[in-house]
Amino acid sequence: MHKYILRRLLMLIPVILGVTFIIFTMMYFTPGDPARIMLGEAAAEADVIRLRAELGLDDPFLVQFGRYVKDAVVHQDIGRSYTTKRPVLELIMTRFPSTLNLAALGIMVAVIIGIPTGIISATKQYSLFDNVAMVVALLGVSMPNFWQGLMMILVFSVYLGWLPSSGFNTPAHMVLPALTIGTSTAAIITRMTRSSMLEVIRQDYIRTARAKGQVESKVINRHALKNALIPIITVIGLQFGYLLGGAVLTESIFAVPGVGRLMVDSIRSRDFPVVQGGVLFIAVTFSFVNLIVDILYAFVDPRIRSQYK
Amino acid sequence: MTIDSKKVDIQKENVTEDAKKRSQWLEVWRRLKQNKSAMVGLAIIMVLILSALFADIIAPFGIDDQNLMNALQKPNSTHWFGTDNFGRDIFSRVVHGSRISLQVGFIAVGIAMITGGILGAIAGYYGGRLDNFIMRMMDILLAIPSILLAISIVAALGPGLSNVMIAVGISSIPSYSRIVRASVLTLKDQEFVEAARAVGANDVRIIGRHIIPNSMAPIIVQATLGVAGAILSAAGLSFIGLGIQPPTPEWGAMLSSGRQFIRDYPHMTAFPGLVIMITIFGLNLLGDGLRDALDPRLKN
Numbered sequence: 001m002h003k004y005i006l007r008r009l010l011m012l013i014p015v016i017l018g019v020t021f022i023i024f025t026m027m028y029f030t031p032g033d034p035a036r037i038m039l040g041e042a043a044a045e046a047d048v049i050r051l052r053a054e055l056g057l058d059d060p061f062l063v064q065f066g067r068y069v070k071d072a073v074v075h076q077d078i079g080r081s082y083t084t085k086r087p088v089l090e091l092i093m094t095r096f097p098s099t100l101n102l103a104a105l106g107i108m109v110a111v112i113i114g115i116p117t118g119i120i121s122a123t124k125q126y127s128l129f130d131n132v133a134m135v136v137a138l139l140g141v142s143m144p145n146f147w148q149g150l151m152m153i154l155v156f157s158v159y160l161g162w163l164p165s166s167g168f169n170t171p172a173h174m175v176l177p178a179l180t181i182g183t184s185t186a187a188i189i190t191r192m193t194r195s196s197m198l199e200v201i202r203q204d205y206i207r208t209a210r211a212k213g214q215v216e217s218k219v220i221n222r223h224a225l226k227n228a229l230i231p232i233i234t235v236i237g238l239q240f241g242y243l244l245g246g247a248v249l250t251e252s253i254f255a256v257p258g259v260g261r262l263m264v265d266s267i268r269s270r271d272f273p274v275v276q277g278g279v280l281f282i283a284v285t286f287s288f289v290n291l292i293v294d295i296l297y298a299f300v301d302p303r304i305r306s307q308y309k
Numbered sequence: 310m311t312i313d314s315k316k317v318d319i320q321k322e323n324v325t326e327d328a329k330k331r332s333q334w335l336e337v338w339r340r341l342k343q344n345k346s347a348m349v350g351l352a353i354i355m356v357l358i359l360s361a362l363f364a365d366i367i368a369p370f371g372i373d374d375q376n377l378m379n380a381l382q383k384p385n386s387t388h389w390f391g392t393d394n395f396g397r398d399i400f401s402r403v404v405h406g407s408r409i410s411l412q413v414g415f416i417a418v419g420i421a422m423i424t425g426g427i428l429g430a431i432a433g434y435y436g437g438r439l440d441n442f443i444m445r446m447m448d449i450l451l452a453i454p455s456i457l458l459a460i461s462i463v464a465a466l467g468p469g470l471s472n473v474m475i476a477v478g479i480s481s482i483p484s485y486s487r488i489v490r491a492s493v494l495t496l497k498d499q500e501f502v503e504a505a506r507a508v509g510a511n512d513v514r515i516i517g518r519h520i521i522p523n524s525m526a527p528i529i530v531q532a533t534l535g536v537a538g539a540i541l542s543a544a545g546l547s548f549i550g551l552g553i554q555p556p557t558p559e560w561g562a563m564l565s566s567g568r569q570f571i572r573d574y575p576h577m578t579a580f581p582g583l584v585i586m587i588t589i590f591g592l593n594l595l596g597d598g599l600r601d602a603l604d605p606r607l608k609n
Contacts (some may be wrong), residue, residue, distance in 0.1 A: 018449035026465040060568045138597075142589035144541055146548045147564060147582030150571055158572050197424040245454030249545050262455075264549050279461050 001298065001305070008291050016095060017069070019283040024065050027272045033276075037270050038082045042081065051249045078280060079264075079273035088277035092259055098168050099258035102177055103243035109182025112191050113234060117186075118193020118232075122201065125219060133190065140187025149180040149253040166255035177254040192235045196228040203227075229300050237293030244289065245282040259275075335404035339603040345597035347598020353591025361407040368401035372558045377576055381574050393567065399577065402558035402583050409559045413474055415541040421539075422532055425485025430516050430555050432486065433493030436519040444490070447483040455480040462552045470559075473552045477542045479484065481535055488531055492524030514525025533599055544585055593595035 016108055035051040036043070056067060065126045071077040079088045117137070121130040155167035157178060200206065201224050209219045248260030255261070260277055265273035298305040360367055368388075376396035384391045390399035432443040438477050451456065461477035497501060497520065505519050544561030546552030553559040555566055560581040567577025 013447065015449055015452050018446070019452050022449060022453075023461060026461055030465045031467075047345075080412070138593055139586070139590060141587045142593055144544055144548075144564075144582060144589075145560075146545060147578070147585065149569060150564070151582070152580050154571055154575050154578075171428060242454050245457045248456060249549060250462065252549050263460065264551070267460070267551060272464075275461065275464055279457055280454060282457055287452050 005295060006292075008294065010233065012291065015287060016280075017286055020069060020072070020280055021065065023219045023276050023279045023283075024068055024126035025061075027276045028061060028064070030272060032270055034082065034272065036231055038286055063135070066302050072280075078277040080275050082271045083266075083269050088273050089281075091262060091274060092277055092281050095257055095259045095262045098256050099244060099260060101174070101256060102168070102181060102247055105174055106181035106185060106243050106247075106283060107236065107240050110185035110239065113183065113186035114189025115232065117192050118190040119197055119220065121194040125198065130194075134194070137187040137190045140184050141191070142185060143213065145180060146249040147255055148184065149176070149250055150175050152180055152252070168254070168256040168258075173254075177250050177256055180196055180253070181243055182237035185243065188239060189232065189235055192229070193232050196231045197224055200224045200228040225271055226300075230297060233300060234293060237289060237296070239290040241286040244285055254268050324521065330352075338603045341598055344598040344601060345601070348596045350591045350594025350596075350598060350603065353587060354595060357407050357411065357588055357591070359406050361411050361475070363406055364405045368398075369402040370398035370401040372402050372405045373397065373476065374401075374557050377496055381570065381577075383574070384576055391554065391574070391582040393563075393577055394570060394574075399563070399580055402563060403560070403581055406558040406560045406563065406581070406584070407471070407588075409557060410540045410585075413470070413477065413553075413559075414540040416474045416540035417477040417481065417543070418532050418535045420597055421481035421535065422485050422528065425482040425487075426480070426489045426521070426528065428482070429489030429491075430493050432522065433490035434497055434516055434520070439545035440490075443486065447486050450480075451483045453480075455538075456542055456545060459546060460551060468546075468551055468554055473543050477539045480542070481539065484531060484535070485528070486595055488527050489521075489557050492527060494519050496523055509588065526609060530596055530600045530603060533592055533596035537589045537596065540592075541589055562565070 023090045033048065033052070034057060035048045035055065037062075039047055039051060064273060068079070069193050071079075076089060076160055079086060080086065081088060083089060084091070098267075106234075117133050153165045153176065156163045163171050163175050164170075167175070168177065206219060206223055209223045210216075245260070246254075246266055247258060250256065251258040251261040252264055259282065263278040266272070266278070315391040317324050327366075341351075374404050376392075378514070379388070379392050379396040379597060380394055381398075382388055382392040386607060387464070388398050390401065390403060393399055393402075428447070432440040445518075453461070458480040459476040463472055466472040466475065493516070502519055505515050510518070529609055530554050543552055544559070547561030548558050548565045550565065553562050555562050564585075565572070
C-alpha cells in the first residue's frame with residue numbers, strides 16, 4: 001500500500017510540472033508588459049526598462065520558466081502580485097480557508113441530500129418518489145449555479161429576509177452559498193447513487209441475503225450500499241475537487257473571499273502572477289484530492305486493499 | 310471465380326452493409342422514440358434550433374432597440390419577458406440569444422470533438438510512447454478543473470465570442486480523447502480492421518472509415534451532453550464578465566447585467582436563467598435517452 005501511495009505521489013510530479021508549464025506559457029504570451037502593468041501607464045519608459053531587467057523579464061522563455069519552477073520548489077515562492085506586491089502564496093493561503101469551508105459545506109449538503117434520495121429511488125424504482133426525484137435531480141444538474149444563487153438571494157434574502165445575501169463571516173452567511181453549491185452536486189450524487197445501487201441490488205448475493213430472511217434495511221445498508229459505494233465515493237471526491245476549483249461563480253455571487261474570487265478579481269486587474277499561482281494551487285489540490293479518493297477505495301473495498309498487500 | 314462475379318459479390322456486400330447500417334440507426338431511432346423523456350428533450354432542442362433559425366421573425370423587437378421610456382417594465386402583453394434598464398425587449402434578446410448559445414455549444418464541442426478525437430485515435434491506434442505522451446498531456450489538462458482552465462484561457466486570449474468557444478472547446482478535449490482512445494483500443498484488433506489492413510487500406514482510412522464510425526455511439530452521447538456543458542460554461546464565463554460582452558444578447562451576460570436590478574426587477578435575471586435551465590434540461594434528457602438507445606445494456 002505504501003508503495004502504491006509513493007508511486008502515485010511520484011506520478012504527480014510530471015503532472016504538476018506540466019500544469020505549471022501550460023499555465024506559465026499562457027500567462028507569458030498574454031498581451032501586456034508586466035513591468036508596465038506594475039508601474040502604471042504614466043511611468044517613464046526608462047523605469048519600465050529597468051524594472052524589466054530587474055525582474056528578469058528580458059530573459060528567454062525557458063530561463064524564466066526554470067526560475068519560476070526553482071523558486072516554487074526551493075523557496076515556495078510562486079511570484080508576487082503586481083497590484084498588492086504581496087507574495088502570491090500568502091494571498092492564496094489567506095483566501096483558501098473560505099474556499100475549503102465552502103467546498104466542505106457544499107459536499108456535506110450534497111451527501112446528506114444525494115445519498116438517501118439515491119437509495120430510496122433505487123429501492124423504489126419507477127415509483128412516484130423515484131420519478132419525481134429523478135426529474136428534480138436532472139433539473140438540479142441543468143440549473144446554472146450562478147442563476148440558482150441569485151434566485152436564492154431573491155427568495156431568502158430579499159423576499160423573506162431570513163439570510164444575508166453576501167459575505168462569509170458567520171454560519172448564517174454560509175447557508176446560501178453552501179446550499180447553492182451543494183444542491184447541484186446533490187443532483188449528481190443522487191443519480192450516481194441510484195444507478196450504482198440498481199446495479200448492486202440485482203446481484204445474486206443480495207437475493208441470497210433476502211432469501212436468508214435478512215431485514216430489508218440490513219440488506220440495503222450492509223450488503224448493497226457497501227458494495228455500491230465505490231463509484232459514489234469517486235463522484236464525491238471528484239466533485240469535492242471541482243468545488244475547490246469551480247466555486248468561482250458561487251464565490252463571486254455571494255462575495256465569498258475565496259481563491260476563485262481572488263482569481264477573477266486578478267484577471268480583471270491583469271494581475272497575472274496571482275492567476276497563475278491560483279490555477280497552479282487549485283490544480284495541485286485537485287490532484288491530491290483525487291489521490292486521496294483512490295487511497296480511500298482501499299479502505300472501503302477489501303478486494304482493492306488486497307491488491308496492494 | 311471470375312473478376313466480374315467477384316465485383317458483384319463485393320457490391321452485394323456493400324449493399325447489405327449499408328442496409329445493416331441504416332437499420333442499426335433506424336433501430337436506435339425506434340428505441341429513442343419509445344423514450345418519452347428523450348422525446349421531450351428532442352422537442353425542447355428542436356424549439357431552440359427553430360427559434361435560433363427564425364429569430365428575426367419570432368422576436369418582435371431588435372436586440373438593441375433601446376427605448377428609455379420603456380425601461381425596466383415588468384412582463385406584460387407587449388413585452389412578454391419585460392424590458393431591461395435600456396428599455397430593450399428581454400424576450401427578443403432571449404430569442405436571439407439562442408443563436409449565440411447554440412453557436413457556442415456546437416462550435417466548442419466541435420473543437421473538442423475533432424481535436425480530442427484525433428488525439429485519442431492516434432493514441433489508441435499507434436499505442437506505445439505516442440499513446441503515453443498524448444494521454445499524459447490529457448492527464449495534465451484534466452488536473453485543472455475545466456471551468457478554471459477555460460477562465461485561464463480566456464484570461465490569456467481576452468474576452469469575446471470566438472475566444473470563449475476556443476476556451477470551452479480546449480477545456481473539453483481530454484474527455485473526447487479518452488472516449489475515442491478507449492473505443493479504438495477495443496476495435497483496432499477486430500477482424501474487420503485486420504481485413505481492411507489486409508486489402509491495403511492505409512492508417513488514415515482504417516481509422517476514418519472503419520474505426521471511428523464504429524465508435525460513434527459514446528461520442529454522440531458525450532457530444533450531446535457536451536453541448537449542454539459548453540453552453541453552461543460559456544454562460545458562466547459571461548456572467549463573471551470574462552466571456553461574451555454586452556450588448557451581445559448572450560444569456561449569461563444578460564443574467565449578469567440584470568444582477569444589479571435583482572431586488573426590484575427580478576424578471577431581468579429570471580427569464581434568461583430559466584431559458585438556460587430549460588435548454589440544458591432538454592440536452593440532458595436527450596443525451597440520457599441517446600445513451601439508452603445506443604447501448605440498451607446501460608439502461609437500468
